[in-house]
Amino acid sequence: MTLETDLLAALRGIATDPAARGLMDDAAVLADLVVTHDMIVEGVHFLPEDPPQDIAWKLVAVNLSDLAAKGAQPLGVLTGMGLRQDAAWNAAFIEGLSIALADLGVPLLGGDTVAMPAGAPRTLGLTAIGRAAGPVPSRMGGDVGDGLYVAGVIGDAGLGLAIAQGQIKGPASLLAAYRRPRPLVEMGRALAGQVTAMMDISDGLLIDAMRLAEASGAGLSIDLDAIPMSAAALQFGSDRAARLRAATAGDDYALLFTSALPLRNLPSRPHRIGQLVRQPGLHLHDSDGPVPLPDRLGWLHQG
Amino acid sequence: MTLETDLLAALRGIATDPAARGLMDDAAVLADLVVTHDMIVEGVHFLPEDPPQDIAWKLVAVNLSDLAAKGAQPLGVLTGMGLRQDAAWNAAFIEGLSIALADLGVPLLGGDTVAMPAGAPRTLGLTAIGRAAGPVPSRMGGDVGDGLYVAGVIGDAGLGLAIAQGQIKGPASLLAAYRRPRPLVEMGRALAGQVTAMMDISDGLLIDAMRLAEASGAGLSIDLDAIPMSAAALQFGSDRAARLRAATAGDDYALLFTSALPLRNLPSRPHRIGQLVRQPGLHLHDSDGPVPLPDRLGWLHQG
Numbered sequence: 001m002t003l004e005t006d007l008l009a010a011l012r013g014i015a016t017d018p019a020a021r022g023l024m025d026d027a028a029v030l031a032d033l034v035v036t037h038d039m040i041v042e043g044v045h046f047l048p049e050d051p052p053q054d055i056a057w058k059l060v061a062v063n064l065s066d067l068a069a070k071g072a073q074p075l076g077v078l079t080g081m082g083l084r085q086d087a088a089w090n091a092a093f094i095e096g097l098s099i100a101l102a103d104l105g106v107p108l109l110g111g112d113t114v115a116m117p118a119g120a121p122r123t124l125g126l127t128a129i130g131r132a133a134g135p136v137p138s139r140m141g142g143d144v145g146d147g148l149y150v151a152g153v154i155g156d157a158g159l160g161l162a163i164a165q166g167q168i169k170g171p172a173s174l175l176a177a178y179r180r181p182r183p184l185v186e187m188g189r190a191l192a193g194q195v196t197a198m199m200d201i202s203d204g205l206l207i208d209a210m211r212l213a214e215a216s217g218a219g220l221s222i223d224l225d226a227i228p229m230s231a232a233a234l235q236f237g238s239d240r241a242a243r244l245r246a247a248t249a250g251d252d253y254a255l256l257f258t259s260a261l262p263l264r265n266l267p268s269r270p271h272r273i274g275q276l277v278r279q280p281g282l283h284l285h286d287s288d289g290p291v292p293l294p295d296r297l298g299w300l301h302q303g
Numbered sequence: 304m305t306l307e308t309d310l311l312a313a314l315r316g317i318a319t320d321p322a323a324r325g326l327m328d329d330a331a332v333l334a335d336l337v338v339t340h341d342m343i344v345e346g347v348h349f350l351p352e353d354p355p356q357d358i359a360w361k362l363v364a365v366n367l368s369d370l371a372a373k374g375a376q377p378l379g380v381l382t383g384m385g386l387r388q389d390a391a392w393n394a395a396f397i398e399g400l401s402i403a404l405a406d407l408g409v410p411l412l413g414g415d416t417v418a419m420p421a422g423a424p425r426t427l428g429l430t431a432i433g434r435a436a437g438p439v440p441s442r443m444g445g446d447v448g449d450g451l452y453v454a455g456v457i458g459d460a461g462l463g464l465a466i467a468q469g470q471i472k473g474p475a476s477l478l479a480a481y482r483r484p485r486p487l488v489e490m491g492r493a494l495a496g497q498v499t500a501m502m503d504i505s506d507g508l509l510i511d512a513m514r515l516a517e518a519s520g521a522g523l524s525i526d527l528d529a530i531p532m533s534a535a536a537l538q539f540g541s542d543r544a545a546r547l548r549a550a551t552a553g554d555d556y557a558l559l560f561t562s563a564l565p566l567r568n569l570p571s572r573p574h575r576i577g578q579l580v581r582q583p584g585l586h587l588h589d590s591d592g593p594v595p596l597p598d599r600l601g602w603l604h605q606g
Contacts, residue, residue, distance in 0.1 A: 006390065007416065010397040017410030019379060028412035030378055030432070033336070035412060037381040037430055043420045075333055076322060078340040080383055080428035087309065094313040107320030109331035109338060112428070113310065117346045121419065123426040125383035127340055129333070 024215060025138050026066040026199060034072035034130040038063050039080075042121035052089050053096030054179040055124070060100040062202065063128035065183035065253045069200040071137060071192020072130030074185065077101070079111035080125035084118075104183070134193045137257070142197035142216030142276050146258035151187045151270040154205050155233045158249020171232050181253040188255060190266045198257035204250040204298020209274075210282050212256060222247075222274035224286040240286055250299040327518060328441050329369040329502060337375035337433040341366050342383075345424035355392050356399030357482040358427070363403040365505065366431035368486035368556040372503040374440060374495020375433030377488065380404070382414035383428035387421075407486070436492065440501035440560070445519030445579050449499050449561035454490045454573040457508050458536045458545075461552020474535050484556040491558055493569045501560035507553040507601020512577075513585050515559060525550075525577035527589040543589055553602040 008023070015023045019030045027036035040046055040062075046055050060077065067074050079097070083090050101108055106128075116122065160178025162168045183200075191198060197216050201208045205227065213220040224243045236242060258276055263269075277283065284291035311326070318326050322333045330339035343349055343365075349358050363380065370377050382400070386393050404411055409431075419425065463481025465471045486503075494501060500519050504511045508530065516523040527546045539545060561579055566572075580586065587594035 007386075007393050007397065010394065010401075011411070011416070014397070014401045014404060015411040015413070017379065017412065019410065020412045023413060025413075028379065028381065030412065033432075035381060035430070035432065037383050037414045037428075039383045039385060039415045039417050039428075041385055041417050041419060041423075043423075044417060076320065076331065078331065078338060078430060080340050080342045080430075082342060082344055082385075082426050083310075090310050091313065094310065094317070098313075098317045101317060107322065108314070108318040109320065109323045109333065110318070110326060110328075111340045112342045113314070114342050114344050114347060116344060116426070117424055120344075120346075120426075121423050123385050123419070123423075125340075125342075125415070125428045127338075127381060127383075127430040129336075129338065129432075 021138060024140065027070050029070065029136045032132050034067055034070040034132055034136060035127065036063055036066040037125060037127045038066065039123065039125040041123050052092035053099065056093050056096030057100040057180045059124050059126050060097065060104060061181045061183050061253060063126045064104060064106065064185060065200040065202065067128050067130040068183045068185045068188030069198050069255055070130065070132060071134065071188050072132045073189060074106045074128060074130045076107040076109040076129055078109050078127040081111070081113045082116045082123035083113060084116055084122060132192065133189065137192055137195050137198035139197055139199050139212050139215035142212060142218055142258035143260065144218050144276050144278050146196050146260050146276045147272050148209065148220060148222065148274040148276060149257050149259060149270040149272050150205070150228055150254055151191065152184055152252065152254030153228050153230045154252050154254060155229050155246025155249055157181060157251035158246060159233055159236055161251065173232050178251060181251065183253055184255050186267050191255065191257060194261055194263055195257040195259045198255060201252045201254045201256050202250065205247040205252065206282065207298030208256055210297060213276060216276060218276040219278065219280040219283065220274060221277050221283040224284055224291055226271060226273040228271040240288065240291060244294050248294055248296055248298050324441060327443065330373050332373065332439045335435050337370055337373040337435055337439060338430065339366055339369040340428060340430045341369065342426065342428040344426050355395035356402065359396050359399030360403040360483045362427050362429050363400065363407060364484045364486050364556060366429045367407060367409065367488060368503040368505065370431050370433040371486045371488045371491030372501050372558055373433065373435060374437065374491050375435045376492060377409045377431060377433045379410040379412040379432055381412050381430040384414070384416045385419045385426035386416060387419055387425060435495065437496045440495055440498050442500055442502050442515050442518040445500035445515060445521055445561035446563065447521050447579050447581050449563045449579045450575050451512065451523060451525065451577040451579060452560050452562060452573040452575050453531055453557055454494065455487055455555065455557030456531045456533045457555050457557060458532050458549025458552055460484060460554035461549060462536055462539055464554065476535050481554060484554065486556055487558050489570050494558065494560060497564055497566055498560040498562045501558060504555045504557045504559050505553065508550040508555065509585065510601030511559055513600060516579060519579060521579040522581065522583040522586065523577060524580050524586040527587055527594055529574060529576040531574040543591070543594060547597050551597055551599055551601050
């Protein structure tokens with residue numbers, strides 16, 4: 001939420017219940033329940049010509065990714081859909097919603113559907129409710145010295161966006177990473193009891209890692225060469241520039257976490273990319289030495 | 304949700320989990336949790352010139368009213384706000400949200416805020432989460448022979464709307480009933496174990512009573528003279544025409560329920576206005592005999 005700093009400050013003034021976590025986290029935690037609500041708006045978060053099925057998938061996936069980062073098992077979702085009188089688009093969107101919910105194994109519980117005024121942008125919200133089996137990690141719990149890890153890969157979705165925009169040609173797996181990201185729900189559940197802090201990576205590895213470090217009151221050091229990239233992504237380059245592109249591209253929906261423990265019993269092996277340090281700020285390096293910070297660390301949404 | 308019948312049918316095809324109640328009810332029920340999400344859109348459900356504080360109040364109230372009808376104690380809300388870059392309006396809206404949540408005793412847990420594209424209508428959603436202490440009434444449980452009751456009064460909000468539109472002059476209590484309805488949360492909790500079916504009255508007593516009867520597979524008989532009206536509303540008439548206006552005006556956020564039991568331990572006394580009957584459809588009467596049905600039973604929103 002970056003509409004206005006004043007607005008967020010005002011909302012934080014209202015959200016004083018501990019369950020709200022000061023609106024500093026990606027979900028609210030109410031006893032063992034984890035609840036999140038994200039919105040996407042036509043012309044801001046997606047384009048009128050994007051396939052409606054993929055928009056529906058993404059609406060589900062981005063919210064389930066927030067649950068994954070809290071180690072919560074999804075119980076169900078409610079939709080809030082502001083649609084237009086466009087039967088073909090609406091049917092395709094509902095089809096996509098059906099596919100995403102069935103594929104990701106989450107029931108639709110209810111919600112509201114309203115007709116937007118003529119010409120108004122489609123405005124789509126989704127509330128996801130999950131249950132945590134144990135501790136619910138926040139962004140705030142990291143300590144200096146903790147290892148910084150990524151579960152999943154970084155950069156596939158950014159290349160997928162470039163393919164979708166016709167800027168490059170590439171394999172279907174990269175386009176799918178952009179169009180139909182798979183939230184790491186199982187991984188999140190397996191990690192929840194072993195991490196000091198966790199969040200999902202949605203705006204870009206570097207910017208989200210900065211947010212985790214700042215929320216935890218620490219600086220961070222990242223080894224660019226340790227960032228996990230897929231074989232398909234590495235076809236487009238593995239040098240410093242390519243790795244910086246991946247680390248700032250966004251839409252990965254991987255998990256970022258800190259831990260001081262040896263990690264056990266996970267569905268796959270996360271990658272250690274650095275650690276939290278005492279010196280504030282982000283310190284990048286690779287095998288050639290220190291790396292100057294790029295101008296842009298990731299996406300700063302207007303909303 | 305009346306955007307398109309096909310769309311609702313498609314959504315019902317997806318929402319097969321029992322917690323969704325076939326999307327026939329006003330809230331989802333997940334073990335002891337009751338969850339609802341309602342949206343309001345500028346130009347559809349409210350006007351640009353409406354006071355932002357009152358819009359915020361209503362957004363909260365309509366969702367808590369859905370919880371009240373399920374006998375649930377509100378645990379908290381998440382907002383999904385599509386706003387414009389209008390700091391004064393946004394601040395007034397947040398102020399209204401703060402007032403409503405404090406006054407109604409419900410914490411803000413989280414949510415999302417996005418900037419709508421220039422000129423797009425403000426689109427406001429709210430998810431309310433509650434906990435039920437016992438059985439969760441649906442619209443569907445009424446039986447032929449059950450008494451039909453209203454808790455609260457009918458018609459104040461309709462007169463309040465006419466005052467807001469400058470059509471009539473009247474006391475502040477009527478305007479407040481329209482601008483700042485108070486969901487009957489305590490009454491709903493006290494009633495939940497004593498009713499066969501319950502819902503809140505949002506679109507008009509007659510249309511909502513028809514919905515309850517149809518969902519319960521029954522017809523219904525209503526005595527117009529038994530409809531509870533406030534002293535302030537009765538100043539504008541108590542004859543058949545005035546009572547029909549009240550019964551079709553909408554925005555009451557009273558509770559409508561059926562019961563076969565003597566009612567006990569309630570914060571105030573509900574009014575018996577009729578009963579469920581075998582003969583399908585709505586049968587109106589008053590002390591002068593049968594009353595022909597008005598052309599319009601209430602509001603049919605486009606969304």
